[in-house]
Amino acid sequence: MDISQQWEDFLRDATEEERDVASLFLHSLKRKRDGVNGTHIGALMEIKSEFQEPDTLTMEIPNTSLLQNSLDILHGGLTATLLDSAMGTLAFKLIPEDKAAVTTEMKVNYVAKGVGDHFTCVATVIHKGSKLLVMEGKVYRSDGTLIAHATGSFFVIPKRS
Amino acid sequence: MDISQQWEDFLRDATEEERDVASLFLHSLKRKRDGVNGTHIGALMEIKSEFQEPDTLTMEIPNTSLLQNSLDILHGGLTATLLDSAMGTLAFKLIPEDKAAVTTEMKVNYVAKGVGDHFTCVATVIHKGSKLLVMEGKVYRSDGTLIAHATGSFFVIPKRS
Amino acid sequence: MDISQQWEDFLRDATEEERDVASLFLHSLKRKRDGVNGTHIGALMEIKSEFQEPDTLTMEIPNTSLLQNSLDILHGGLTATLLDSAMGTLAFKLIPEDKAAVTTEMKVNYVAKGVGDHFTCVATVIHKGSKLLVMEGKVYRSDGTLIAHATGSFFVIPKRS
Amino acid sequence: MDISQQWEDFLRDATEEERDVASLFLHSLKRKRDGVNGTHIGALMEIKSEFQEPDTLTMEIPNTSLLQNSLDILHGGLTATLLDSAMGTLAFKLIPEDKAAVTTEMKVNYVAKGVGDHFTCVATVIHKGSKLLVMEGKVYRSDGTLIAHATGSFFVIPKRS
Numbered sequence: 112m113d114i115s116q117q118w119e120d121f122l123r124d125a126t127e128e129e130r131d132v133a134s135l136f137l138h139s140l141k142r143k144r145d146g147v148n149g150t151h152i153g154a155l156m157e158i159k160s161e162f163q164e165p166d167t168l169t170m171e172i173p174n175t176s177l178l179q180n181s182l183d184i185l186h187g188g189l190t191a192t193l194l195d196s197a198m199g200t201l202a203f204k205l206i207p208e209d210k211a212a213v214t215t216e217m218k219v220n221y222v223a224k225g226v227g228d229h230f231t232c233v234a235t236v237i238h239k240g241s242k243l244l245v246m247e248g249k250v251y252r253s254d255g256t257l258i259a260h261a262t263g264s265f266f267v268i269p270k271r272s
Numbered sequence: 273m274d275i276s277q278q279w280e281d282f283l284r285d286a287t288e289e290e291r292d293v294a295s296l297f298l299h300s301l302k303r304k305r306d307g308v309n310g311t312h313i314g315a316l317m318e319i320k321s322e323f324q325e326p327d328t329l330t331m332e333i334p335n336t337s338l339l340q341n342s343l344d345i346l347h348g349g350l351t352a353t354l355l356d357s358a359m360g361t362l363a364f365k366l367i368p369e370d371k372a373a374v375t376t377e378m379k380v381n382y383v384a385k386g387v388g389d390h391f392t393c394v395a396t397v398i399h400k401g402s403k404l405l406v407m408e409g410k411v412y413r414s415d416g417t418l419i420a421h422a423t424g425s426f427f428v429i430p431k432r433s
Numbered sequence: 434m435d436i437s438q439q440w441e442d443f444l445r446d447a448t449e450e451e452r453d454v455a456s457l458f459l460h461s462l463k464r465k466r467d468g469v470n471g472t473h474i475g476a477l478m479e480i481k482s483e484f485q486e487p488d489t490l491t492m493e494i495p496n497t498s499l500l501q502n503s504l505d506i507l508h509g510g511l512t513a514t515l516l517d518s519a520m521g522t523l524a525f526k527l528i529p530e531d532k533a534a535v536t537t538e539m540k541v542n543y544v545a546k547g548v549g550d551h552f553t554c555v556a557t558v559i560h561k562g563s564k565l566l567v568m569e570g571k572v573y574r575s576d577g578t579l580i581a582h583a584t585g586s587f588f589v590i591p592k593r594s
Numbered sequence: 595m596d597i598s599q600q601w602e603d604f605l606r607d608a609t610e611e612e613r614d615v616a617s618l619f620l621h622s623l624k625r626k627r628d629g630v631n632g633t634h635i636g637a638l639m640e641i642k643s644e645f646q647e648p649d650t651l652t653m654e655i656p657n658t659s660l661l662q663n664s665l666d667i668l669h670g671g672l673t674a675t676l677l678d679s680a681m682g683t684l685a686f687k688l689i690p691e692d693k694a695a696v697t698t699e700m701k702v703n704y705v706a707k708g709v710g711d712h713f714t715c716v717a718t719v720i721h722k723g724s725k726l727l728v729m730e731g732k733v734y735r736s737d738g739t740l741i742a743h744a745t746g747s748f749f750v751i752p753k754r755s
Contacts, residue, residue, distance in 0.1 A: 114295050115283040121298060122276040129301055134275050136297040137282060140290055151338045152347055177312045186313055187375045188353025195349040214348045215726060216699055216747060218379035218540045220567045220584055222560035237582050238544035245542045260559050262542055262584060264699060376565060377538055377586060379701045381728045381745055383721035398743050399705035404537060406703045421720050423703055423745060425538060436617050437605040443620055444598040451623055456597050458619040459604060462612055473660045474669055499634045508635055509697045510678040514671025536670045540701035
């Protein structure tokens with residue numbers, strides 16, 4: 112059966128919540144198609160990224176049901192995804208164009224519940240070496256409370272051609 | 273405009289890849305509706321969880337385009353999501369029924385590229401205290417190569433009633 | 434044989450370097466006796482601690498041969514000792530008098546060689562909860578270069594009476 | 595005044611505990627002179643190291659007052675020193691002779707009090723790459739209880755000639 116037909120069938124009996132999620136999914140596919148986000152997970156999280164000179168990168172995401180664990184709190188893994196994305200994107204900004212940066216390790220401390228309207232992640236530089244970059248990332252909720260702190264190492268490698 | 277109509281419009285011009293992802297999204301909503309997964313991110317990752325006596329928990333996920341970063345490799349944040357889910361689920365198994373466990377910190381070492389057919393995460397116990405549990409998690413790809421290693425701390429708290 | 438006699442015998446044939454270390458050891462015992470440091474390792478490292486309102490603690494140590502690894506660089510373990518001491522001492526300052534704080538985890542990123550005249554460690558607060566404190570620590574060498582960055586968790590427990 | 599004379603003066607009024615520590619210090623200088631340990635901190639901790647084929651390294655240390663924090667428990671920093679030493683020594687064993695390995699990061703989880711007669715550290719390999727090695731370390735007390743768990747990254751560099 113055609114996927115379009117399958118969606119129609121599913122949505123006929125869908126709850127309000129399911130229709131909202133179906134809408135988030137469709138929105139995510141459009142963001143990916145339009146190049147707003149380069150990855151599906153970035154599109155699902157609706158990541159907006161902003162680089163600030165000289166060495167800071169900010170990412171903001173709305174809080175949606177897609178991000179929540181069974182306690183309706185931002186899933187710790189998605190907090191880590193946001194942190195890894197922000198620190199990694201900043202690392203890419205800071206290395207030569209013919210290089211790539213891969214995460215070799217990341218540690219996250221979770222210090223408060225992820226609730227509220229949206230989340231903001233701020234990535235900064237701890238150390239910028241020619242072979243290894245060490246980054247710091249912090250995630251805040253809309254009321255300004257810090258919910259997670261991370262440090263991560265990014266190894267500089269030649270870019271795949 | 274109705275969400276069902278919006279999906280139909282989008283899918284009319286969709287690429288093969290977009291139709292595949294639309295299918296994964298629909299599959300995910302069905303897994304959530306049927307209670308196969310308790311969270312949307314678990315359903316999107318198609319997590320299958322298995323507890324083994326006395327103290328091991330295994331999670332398996334297929335490798336889909338939803339999980340990949342811009343280099344077509346398993347996103348480090350989703351690796352962390354899998355690890356946090358497996359270690360956290362194991363923590364819940366090991367504490368009294370009137371308690372909950374929250375992740376206070378997690379560190380992941382990324383040691384090989386996440387590629388291949390599926391990924392398997394194995395969570396085990398490093399320390400089981402009455403207030404704090406320390407867990408270990410490992411993620412393997414289908415060919416048996418270890419791709420990530422994690423340790424995490426889980427704080428035991430009273431369950432919300 | 435009496436320990437005093439043993440020292441005399443050893444020092445009779447000692448090299449210049451050994452006499453210097455013997456002097457550091459004696460100095461350390463005096464610091465401990467005079468209460469300048471509360472622990473032998475603190476006295477050996479000649480830790481000087483300074484608390485700054487509201488939430489910062491600084492520790493300074495001279496660079497001596499006692500601290501060096503086989504490459505004549507500050508031993509990573511002693512860097513960790515300095516960081517744990519500074520973050521832990523700060524944690525103690527910030528909790529009620531009838532409580533103690535124990536390190537539950539610490540992660541250190543080593544980013545430059547520990548060489549030079551002395552080292553300065555600065556500990557600050559990431560999160561101050563009633564049960565868990567998360568601290569940040571940085572170690573600098575005399576020329577101002579950051580050599581290590583740490584985060585650590587400190588669990589608040591009742592003080593032993 | 596001569597260092598030998600200074601030791602004599604100090605020891606004349608020394609407590610039993612101070613004489614014991616003076617003896618540990620002298621013992622440490624002898625271990626260093628005899629090449630039993632390559633570093634002062636290794637000699638002070640009386641580290642005995644044993645490599646087991648193919649990929650395990652064990653270090654054992656006696657529990658002495660030199661190692662204890664103000665609560666008479668093994669200092670978390672010295673636990674880290676033991677772990678870094680064991681993991682680093684194992685890393686050196688596993689790389690080509692013209693290479694060196696430097697610690698780029700280490701995370702330690704402290705899970706039980708360090709008390710008892712002696713401590714044993716076991717280092718094993720998580721990942722052995724050509725540029726980066728990831729190690730695991732565990733510290734046990736004499737009664738077999740795990741007191742600390744660590745993971746660490748070791749970067750392979752050309753040896754200084």
